[in-house]
Amino acid sequence: MVARMIKTKKVDNRPLTLLERLYFTEIAAGMLVTLKHFFRNLFKPSNIVTVNYPEDRIPLPGNARLRTRHRLKLRADGTPKCVACYMCQTACPAYCIDITAGEYSDGNPVEKYPVGFDIDLSRCVMCGMCVEACPEDAIAMDTGEIPGGALTRDEMFMTKRDLLRNLPGEPSLLGASNRLHNEWDGTRVKKK
Template identity: 50%
Template sequence: MIRTKYIKIKDLNFIEKIYIIEVLKGFVITFKHFFSNLFKMFTNKKIITIRYPEEKIPVLGVAKLKSNHRIKLRHDGTPKCVACMLCSTICPAKCIYIEAEEVESIIEKAPKIFNIDLSKCVMCGLCVEACPEDAISMDKGIFEGGSYNRFLNKSLGGLFYTKKELFLNLENEKISELGASNSLIFRREKYE
């Protein structure tokens, strides 16, 4: 059922029709803002604006989970990634390139090459959702994505992540014990 609501627009009274007094009221508002901000500017108090590249504020909660990628490490320093290719499959921008390799441990498989091309990445976070090992995550805390050369490595000022820049744990991070192959390791350690 469609309901119709009639809105009655108030007629302007005489003072509002003259317009000049209303204009002066508007001027009072802008003058107030202007002079209070001018006073703040010369007494070095803070205007709300954050002057971004020079001053940064800590990123709040969930927003931090959409920063640049990293791959978590285990206790022994090996990457949690098992090169299952799920992230590169689900990636809508096709920016993840993985080559697998055999390693001598219980997990048997690890990435030989793991590249993320940030110039293609759309920051959707689907790779994080898809990962069965809780390996890839987007909580590095780096947001800046500007560069003069997209083919250079990220460490050289480019936009290209390789293993070297990707595989790391954050400082003071509690090492995650999630993931299928990880639990395999823990179970085995328990038995031994």
């Protein structure tokens, strides 16, 4: 049995006192609060509780479990892990992903890579379906940046160059095509 928690707030509906009805005392009290903040911010600006969003942002706590702006992971040699399988584009309910596939010409057995990978964040609904759908562990939503607060639509349009980024401790070795690539990369290093 789950206990029900209902929060109630009692509203004070008593009639106003004479002092309150006089109006000016209340105005002065309100002005006092405003002035208190004004002088505090004037002499000790580090205590300001608001930030100049979107230029300044408060970093998210390290243990924040949420979906943030996308990134494309990289392999050890700097090539994208993405193989342009179009699974994320297929799964995307907002039609905000647009991939163009290409073929490696240098003998890479993975064969396929994204020539272009665009995400229109102004359309994105941050549902995370692309991450769920990815068979190669190539796309993630863990950059800790909350998209939005852009001044133009173009700023919200992410291209492959904007998206490619690894976090410390990567690259990861998951994904079948990645295994192919790593084997090939190993032989290439030995030959060198």
